[in-house]
Structure formats: structure tokens, C-alpha cells
Amino acid sequence: MNASASPADVAAPASLWPQPPPSQLLRVALLQLPITNDKAQNLATAEAAIREAVTTGGGADLVILPECFNCPYGASYFGPYAEPIPGGPTTARLSALARELAIPVLVGGSIPERTPEGRLHNTALVFDRTGALVATHRKAHLFDVDVPGGIRFVESETLSPGDQVTTFPTPWGTAGLGICYDVRFPHLASIMVERDGARLLIYPAAFNTTTGPLHWELLLRSRAVDFGCWVMACSPSRVPGATYQAFGHSMIVSPWGTVVATCEAGPSLVRATIDMAQVHQARQAIPVLSQRRWDLYTCDRPAPADDKDNLARQTALKVNVRNV
């Protein structure tokens, strides 16, 4: 059976598969770009890389830029670099490029967004071949961490979290879209796949030299195997002397968990032609999605052992809390 038999891919009602049967081969290009303090230069770099991706090397159907590709990644930069979406210069530039080059799917990384109310978000943009802005995703899980001897980063000092799960249709099936830290939350991927029918998960991202070596490949391969999906993550390249040292290593992972394309830390164009049929094949062979024991997973949010109030509340609700 090939991937056109998509309703059988997961144990989900056929109504979750509204798109036509996906075509099989998808040419993917990840643009691992050097980000500077100069927004105009960042946009010019991105434009040149997009043109190269679609006009050389056999072309590309899906082009992905990094997280914060027009702005250095740092809390003090988000405000000064922010712009409205739509209505800002970055949206206009990417839209024009997608239209001119007829790119089937252009994931314009993410950029700092300023809302009409004045809130700031880290927001990803997706355009189709007509230049229409077909999806946006506001980073839902903000990168607030403190790793002793490693990195302290508090996105929530300046950014507000998004409150939506983002999926969108493509000619190759439904795609799920998250940003960087979002990849650490399998529940988000679960909703993309098991509610919305995602077959590929896309993460503009910017891990760093502390968390990257520890978790980057591990997380991307985990999400691929957890959900039998193609997973793609595009990072900025590492810029010597920059305040944030990006990990790089942009990566494409198959539904089997195999790294099919990646790179080191420097500026790179990572390409692969991937076969969407592997989604179906992996899910058929190892059908964890249809072997879920939802009858056991009655407590989606276990109460911490020391949270007596929460335990009491959940017990009152007859939630099956097992206190370990």
C-alpha cells in the first residue's frame, strides 16, 4: 500500500484526513544562515539563499529558514526588531519571493512580531506558491531555562507565548509547525499528529552550544519515532563572537528516526528529497499510534507528589492519579 492510503496511517477517523492523497516525493531545503545585527543584511542573506535553494541543485518544494532569521536571538533584540504580521517588511519580502519563485511551501523561519496591542511574540510564517500567508505560529513554549555553568535564557522577560497548535495543509499532507523549545513538548506534536493528521513536523529552531550537543538530535529523532513523522529543524549558523552561540546542525529525520541530512555549525544549505510514503510504512510496521492505551492515560497532567490540593482535586474528579 502506498501513502495515498493515508486514512489508514493512524487510528484516526477518515474525517481527519481532509486533504487529497499526498504525493510522494518532497524536495526539502533547510537554510542554515548566519544572522547579524543588521536586519537588512539578514533579509538579503535569506533572499539569496532562498533563490539558490529553488534555482540550483534540482530545486526545492519546501524551503525552511531558521528561528529569528532577521534578528539576533536575544531578549534585548526582540523589541527593536519586531514588526507586525502581516503588514511588516519581512512578511512582504517573503511573500513576494514565494510568489516570484512559485515555491510550494516557504516556511519563513520565525521573526519577532509586535501585535496591535503591543505584545511581542516569536512567530513563524508560512507562504504558498501564490505568496499567500497560509499559516503563522507563535512559539507556545517560551525558552526559560537556567543551566548552571551553561546557559540562562528567559524569553518570557520580553515575549508572550502563543496559545495555538499550528498545522496546515500541503500537497504532501498536513504539516505541524513548532518553534525550537516547542520540540521538547511531545504533547504538542501529539495534537498535531493525532488530532490534525500531521505527516511532517517543522521546527525553525536555535539550540545553543550547551543544549545542542545534549538534546538536539535526541529530540528530533524522538519526535520522528514517537509519531512516525518526517521531522525537519532549521537552525541559524554559529557566528563567532555573537552573544548567542547557535548549535547549527540543521537536520532532516525520517519517520524511522534516521538522520537523512544534516550539517555542522557553519552556513549551510541542507537538502534531501524525501519520500512521504515512509510515513505510512513506518506507522504500519511499528503501529504505536494505533496501539495507544488511552484507557490507561487517564491523567494527562500527573499531580506532583507534594501537591496535596491538586491530588485532592483530581481524586474528586475521579482522575486516576498514581502517586509515584
Ligand SMILES: NC(=O)CC(=O)C(=O)O
Ligand atoms: N532556543 C530555544 O528555544 C530552545 C533551546 O535552545 C533548547 O531547548 O535547548
